[in-house]
Amino acid sequence: MLEMKNITKEFPGVKALDSVNFNVGDSEIHALVGANGAGKSTLMKVLAGVYNTFDGEILIDGRKVDILNPKQAKKEGIVIVYQEVDTALIPSLSVAENIMMDYMINDQQNTFMDWKYIKKRAKEEVEALDLDINVNKNVGELSLSEKQMVLIGRAVFLKAKYLILDEPTAPLSLEESRKLFEIVNKLREQGMSIIFISHRLDEVFKICEKVSVLRNGEFIGSYDIKEMTIDKVVEKMLGRKLENTFPKIDCEINGTIFEASDLSGKNGIESVNFKVRAGEIVGLAGLVGAGKTELSKLLFGESKVTAGKIKLHDQEIHNHNTYQAVTNGLALVPEERHTEGVLVNESIETNLTLVNLDHYCRNSFMSRRKIKEASQKVIDNVGIKTPSEKQLVNNLSGGNQQKVSIGKWLLADYEVYIFDEPTKGIDVGSKAEIYKLIGEIVSNGKGVIYASSEFEEILGLTDRVYVMYNGKIVKELKTSETDEEELLFYSTGGGSSEH
Amino acid sequence: MSTEEKNSIDLFNLLYKYGTIFVILATILFFSIFLDNFMKFSNVINIFRSVSIVGLISLAITMSLTVDGLDLSAAAIAGFAAVIAAKFMVIWELGTVPAIIVPILVGVIVGGVNAFFIIKMNISDLLATLSMMFLLTGISVTFQSGTAIYNYMPLPNNQGMAPGVLTDAYLFLGKGTIFRIPVPVIIMLIVALFVFVFLNHTKYGRFFYMIGSNQEAAKLSGIPVKKYKTMAYMMSGFIAAVAGLVLGARMGSGEVSAGDPYLMDSVAAAFIGFSVFGIGRPNALGTILGALLMGTLLNGLVMMNFPYYSQDIVKGIVLILALSLTYYKKKN
Numbered sequence: 001m002l003e004m005k006n007i008t009k010e011f012p013g014v015k016a017l018d019s020v021n022f023n024v025g026d027s028e029i030h031a032l033v034g035a036n037g038a039g040k041s042t043l044m045k046v047l048a049g050v051y052n053t054f055d056g057e058i059l060i061d062g063r064k065v066d067i068l069n070p071k072q073a074k075k076e077g078i079v080i081v082y083q084e085v086d087t088a089l090i091p092s093l094s095v096a097e098n099i100m101m102d103y104m105i106n107d108q109q110n111t112f113m114d115w116k117y118i119k120k121r122a123k124e125e126v127e128a129l130d131l132d133i134n135v136n137k138n139v140g141e142l143s144l145s146e147k148q149m150v151l152i153g154r155a156v157f158l159k160a161k162y163l164i165l166d167e168p169t170a171p172l173s174l175e176e177s178r179k180l181f182e183i184v185n186k187l188r189e190q191g192m193s194i195i196f197i198s199h200r201l202d203e204v205f206k207i208c209e210k211v212s213v214l215r216n217g218e219f220i221g222s223y224d225i226k227e228m229t230i231d232k233v234v235e236k237m238l239g240r241k242l243e244n245t246f247p248k249i250d251c252e253i254n255g256t257i258f259e260a261s262d263l264s265g266k267n268g269i270e271s272v273n274f275k276v277r278a279g280e281i282v283g284l285a286g287l288v289g290a291g292k293t294e295l296s297k298l299l300f301g302e303s304k305v306t307a308g309k310i311k312l313h314d315q316e317i318h319n320h321n322t323y324q325a326v327t328n329g330l331a332l333v334p335e336e337r338h339t340e341g342v343l344v345n346e347s348i349e350t351n352l353t354l355v356n357l358d359h360y361c362r363n364s365f366m367s368r369r370k371i372k373e374a375s376q377k378v379i380d381n382v383g384i385k386t387p388s389e390k391q392l393v394n395n396l397s398g399g400n401q402q403k404v405s406i407g408k409w410l411l412a413d414y415e416v417y418i419f420d421e422p423t424k425g426i427d428v429g430s431k432a433e434i435y436k437l438i439g440e441i442v443s444n445g446k447g448v449i450y451a452s453s454e455f456e457e458i459l460g461l462t463d464r465v466y467v468m469y470n471g472k473i474v475k476e477l478k479t480s481e482t483d484e485e486e487l488l489f490y491s492t493g494g495g496s497s498e499h
Numbered sequence: 500m501s502t503e504e505k506n507s508i509d510l511f512n513l514l515y516k517y518g519t520i521f522v523i524l525a526t527i528l529f530f531s532i533f534l535d536n537f538m539k540f541s542n543v544i545n546i547f548r549s550v551s552i553v554g555l556i557s558l559a560i561t562m563s564l565t566v567d568g569l570d571l572s573a574a575a576i577a578g579f580a581a582v583i584a585a586k587f588m589v590i591w592e593l594g595t596v597p598a599i600i601v602p603i604l605v606g607v608i609v610g611g612v613n614a615f616f617i618i619k620m621n622i623s624d625l626l627a628t629l630s631m632m633f634l635l636t637g638i639s640v641t642f643q644s645g646t647a648i649y650n651y652m653p654l655p656n657n658q659g660m661a662p663g664v665l666t667d668a669y670l671f672l673g674k675g676t677i678f679r680i681p682v683p684v685i686i687m688l689i690v691a692l693f694v695f696v697f698l699n700h701t702k703y704g705r706f707f708y709m710i711g712s713n714q715e716a717a718k719l720s721g722i723p724v725k726k727y728k729t730m731a732y733m734m735s736g737f738i739a740a741v742a743g744l745v746l747g748a749r750m751g752s753g754e755v756s757a758g759d760p761y762l763m764d765s766v767a768a769a770f771i772g773f774s775v776f777g778i779g780r781p782n783a784l785g786t787i788l789g790a791l792l793m794g795t796l797l798n799g800l801v802m803m804n805f806p807y808y809s810q811d812i813v814k815g816i817v818l819i820l821a822l823s824l825t826y827y828k829k830k831n
Contacts, residue, residue: 086713087713089713089716090716090717091713092712093712093780101709104702111701112701113701115700
């Protein structure tokens with residue numbers, strides 16, 4: 001029995017966990033669910049020894065334990081498998097060595113490798129898990145799901161009592177997920193407890209016995225899965241409805257300007273159909289990993305289209321690369337502001353004039369005057385708080401950086417603006433200003449695609465919404481006729497025919 | 500996956516695994532058909548002898564590559580080692596033993612200093628060792644008073660002839676043979692065997708690979724990363740110094756720039772070594788085969804009267820082919 005008592009974890013300015021009490025029994029599969037930012041990952045990182053400061057205590061079988069680093073966690077039999085499996089693997093070494101890594105580093109006494117023992121033990125683990133993986137193969141050659149299995153094999157070798165799987169199925173195919181569940185069940189029968197973090201409630205109901213819900217860093221409760229339904233869990237995850245504070249801008253919605261039909265892409269997007277009308281904000285709702293970013297990038301020529309068509313003003317367009325996408329009249333404000341949205345070590349004016357520098361040149365030479373004028377216009381319109389247009393973007397707050405990332409597209413005329421989680425990690429005041437900006441864009445007769453995992457935003461801002469799950473659009477809804485519960489239902493795989 | 504796709508992938512895997520071997524065999528076959536003397540024992544020995552210095556320096560570089568570094572100062576360490584040995588014997592008359600031990604110690608220390616700048620000062624491997632290369636070359640030229648050091652050399656300021664000579668025992672390292680096999684070849688093979696055993700059969704070698712392949716994971720698993728990185732650079736310095744002694748003995752003189760021409764060939768050989776047998780990481784066997792491939796090509800081309808000034812074209816093509824195999828695979 002594992003008990004976490006009154007766990008509180010604060011980050012500067014945020015209380016990520018507020019006296020959480022979380023218990024896991026012996027040999028059970030226990031789901032931990034919650035909306036984005038509810039504190040699931042933080043709680044599990046506390047358990048895995050990632051943080052060395054937190055309040056509260058952890059008990060195993062009634063004995064108080066210190067878990068202040070990953071090594072201590074391992075010693076207590078707690079092993080975590082992160083979604084990003086590559087962070088824990090050595091790609092250029094064999095499966096056997098990756099499974100036996102801990103033994104090689106900490107327990108092996110001899111200077112010379114005992115290859116026979118290492119391969120034999122690794123093979124035993126692989127066979128015990130019923131896997132078809134050659135232990136001599138380099139891990140770099142394995143598929144994602146096989147890599148996950150190697151990490152689970154490593155956990156079994158470490159004699160883990162409590163195995164934490166952080167969204168293990170997000171990158172897996174259905175078949176691979178099924179295989180994973182078989183193994184998880186087997187491990188439970190052998191006495192291991194598995195803590196299963198997932199956004200996919202249908203899976204939770206398929207394999208878990210208990211489910212615990214977190215919301216905004218608070219522990220809501222633990223429930224027997226038999227007494228719950230997907231609807232009830234969703235209700236617990238959301239709590240009471242939050243107030244909407246969105247500036248509603250009324251503007252006329254006209255004919256379709258942008259359309260995708262049966263669009264599939266190399267990055268996992270499967271036959272997606274949707275359209276955007278002039279003056280309309282279309283939401284792409286979905287949880288982290290649902291494929292919103294992938295779809296945005298596919299539209300923008302950042303991934304290869306394998307089937308289907310994209311039409312702008314009834315004309316088919318081809319975006320083989322991002323340059324063509326921009327020339328065709330698309331603008332993208334990407335999710336990763338720092339690495340994809342702005343050049344942090346350049347000035348505001350450089351960033352703003354980046355996308356169509358041609359306009360600010362005289363015969364191939366940059367015109368300082370034109371650049372300055374244009375930048376100041378955008379700074380005023382968008383409301384970037386800065387002493388000068390020469391300021392480095394790095395010195396701006398997150399909200400102002402995002403305004404730069406949006407502002408660079410406002411200096412020229414684009415038809416469709418794609419926003420991918422534009423309010424991620426910025427303060428409430430800037431959020432409202434960004435919503436207003438988006439309102440202004442559509443009131444000029446443009447189309448906006450707004451991808452977000454914050455359903456409150458989707459409901460407050462958009463006119464129509466497409467719900468994404470597993471790389472597909474699973475539902476189209478009118479925003480005025482739906483609510484958070486329905487969005488969460490569809491984006492966790494509810495109503496999905498394949499399950 | 501369609502069968503067609505699968506076949507093409509298998510073919511590529513085959514090419515990846517055995518591509519380098521295939522190229523070596525094809526090269527040998529080609530030259531032995533068109534050149535009568537190519538496969539003669541004397542010529543084979545000749546090829547081995549000609550690659551022995553490149554082989555040793557590339558083994559030094561291989562050590563740094565395993566921890567995801569790159570020791571560009573290896574050739575300069577070799578040159579400096581040859582100079583120290585020559586000065587010890589020719590000018591200072593200190594005898595063979597210190598003339599061998601001191602350069603090796605210096606090599607190890609330089610490796611340690613490299614590691615210090617890389618780990619403590621956080622300079623990238625490439626830049627730190629590049630600076631070290633310049634620094635060492637400068638120190639060495641100063642130490643040798645600007646000229647090469649050789650037997651009976653005239654001393655500056657009309658002080659007559661140099662008092663000492665390079666001893667026979669030292670020269671044996673470069674010019675001697677054992678059972679008709681040149682000593683440099685034997686030394687190269689011994690060092691290669693040592694590197695092979697170290698990397699593949701000791702846990703420290705595996706730690707090197709873990710650090711080179713995923714430093715963060717290695718650190719979180721409890722490997723003292725800094726310690727082993729330092730060790731890798733010291734071993735690189737050690738092997739480079741050995742290469743320098745062999746080089747100096749073979750030339751019968753001490754001159755730091757003697758190491759220079761070997762640097763780029765050695766880097767190339769070590770990188771070609773990545774892909775041999777599809778190992779996908781720096782390794783001793785691959786490095787030696789890489790060095791042999793370059794040596795075989797050059798030897799054959801010379802025998803075919805291929806103009807020497809165009810040989811770099813061939814080197815460049817071979818390197819690009821080998822690297823394409825390695826990195827195309829990585830991308831997928």
